Amino acid sequence: MLAQQHIVINGKHQNPIVIDVTYTENKTNLPVIIFCHGYKGFKDWGAWNLMAKEFAKAGFCFIKFNFSYNGGTAKQPIDFPDLESFGNNNYTKELDDIETVIDWVFNNEDVKKMSNTNNLSIIGHSRGGGIASIKAEEDSRVKKLISLASVSDFGSRMTALCDLESWKQTGVTYIINGRTNQQMPHFYQFYEDFKANEERLTIKRAVSNLNIPHLIIHGNNDTSVLMDEAENIHLWNSNSELQIIDGANHVFGANHPWKKEYLPSHLKEVVKKCLTFLMK
Template identity: 55%
Template sequence: MIFIEHILERPNKKPILIDLRHNESETQPIVIFCHGYKGYKDWGAWNLMADAIANAGFCVIKFNFSHNGGTMENPIDFPDLEAFGNNNYTKELEDLHGVVDWVQNEFKHDNHIDVSQISTIGHSRGGGIVLLHASEDSRIKRVITLASVCNFGKRSSTIGDLERWQKDGVKYVRNGRTNQDMPHYFQFYEDFKANEERLHIESAVKRLTIPTLIIHGNKDTSISMDEALNLYEWKPDSKLVIIENADHVFNTKQPWESDDLSPELKTVCEEITHFLKQSEV
């Protein structure tokens, strides 16, 4: 398998850390994976998931959102809390658009990678991002969500603390894994309100005309399975797959020390590759 790491430098913007893996034996469609909130591309078993999809005949790309709190030197944890606090949904949409641009430009003459066939996968908050992006970018031919949110509005403020958040300019969320108090500056809410129509996931999903796969675990305590059911209701021609006994990360964790996928994430990979092959255009 060919493995490439790349730092996408952008004028007057934070860089994006990218990795890419593919086999050299055939021309492969592209699959781009977007991590979720307090996540990163190398979390847990995501690399094993990417390997499984690549081995099924796809060029798989993962990246860290530019303001996820990681750095080029330490992409695993969250040393750059200032960047984390200044993240927002529109920055993540811009990051994904930039990665798609890079892929198409970088590999347009590569006979092993089909830049005309791009699918996106998003986990949790990343699921909302890929749905919004797919509704805006005709280059995306298929979209897949894993344990996705269906509404950014209710996550952009907490009832009762909006006035305090505005007054203080920041509120904090505890990260149980790293024991950090992670800042969210009030710009997050302001950016959401300024772009509320664009960030309305229901409207975006109803506009989608491409094949869509919705995957959710029935033991997910972070994002209710009802959110997957909402997505499916808004796009009834999508495919809905409920993974039995699976939690929000499909029974994996950070760190993931096994060389094998969890049974639940293995099923997820099988569903993804089957869907991508069945819906090829």
């Protein structure tokens, strides 16, 4: 029988990290997967819960979490009630969050009883794919990496947000959330943090230095992150494996809210390809 635990842990930057752990009860030695959501995302977006259950059925301990400054709260982890936190998010905070979650996996007795912490993989979607790639390169506890519709360059996305001089002068720029109609702020600290840590935050550097198995999955109908980015990541890491989902969009056919009891066909194909890779 599948079980899911909901846990709140302390982050390194005041805000808590909200975690779900999905697994099959009374099983031990389960390989661990940590899933990182993307930009304007959260752990319960769309069909991610159904995806978690599919991995748990296949014999994995599947952990997904909200980045501590993603705009959600412990009481309301879905959508973005805390836009102040969203505006104060940055890439290094997200890297700290993943580290905190990995530390928690290795130190939590319940997780340690059911799982094999020496078999830990990270899956990252979109912006989360870039964050996962950097953390996988710098943390030897990560044994495999999967990039789903991942971005390949934070720098170009940073400069595309707005005019940098105007951003500096006003201290904030806004991005509209097409689904919630919220004006979502990015405070100028986001750019300052990126520039101060640019070498570390270069995805090309990270994936070029990876020495663990790396699966790249991308849809060829992705209009948010183009196929070129997947091809670049694959080029930079000669040991990576690129799998293209024909006709798939950025979220592999899902949307939010996802009210069906089954995965969209493209996301189902993603899970299948991930399991084949992870079970090698």
